[in-house]
Amino acid sequence: MTRPIKRSLTLQGHRTSVSLEDEFWRAFRDIAEARDLPLNALAAEIDATRDPETGLATAIRLYVLRHYRELARGSSARP
Template sequence: MNVKRSLSLAGHRTSLALEPEFWGAAERLADRRGQSLAAFVLDIDRTRGDRNLASAVRVAVLADLTACLADPERAASS
């Protein structure tokens, strides 16, 4: 079941629905980058092209996981 959250991105309110597991992973990734969740999602929003925002967040989380699996040293420092 998706959980809907409202975020303010560059002064605009938007709602985003993700599975709880993706929210948790996005929060951890944002924290690791020293960003708020809203700043993390804004970075994704700026580069997502024509992909919808929820899908773009999921892909960003998956890309990070894939990078960690490919580089065990990166995963250990996360």
């Protein structure tokens, strides 16, 4: 696994950055593409539903994990 890299996103018109490992960033992009969503739209969706005590990077990692766990279980439900 690689070290986290800081990447920029735009949420509600404001630039922000998250530090994610390449593997998580690629998976995050893949999920957005599969859902036919711009990356910033998926990030905004995650941001809007995360616990305020949870950082955005952590929320993205957990979203990616839940997504692939659901796929492994054979469920079509989104995380």
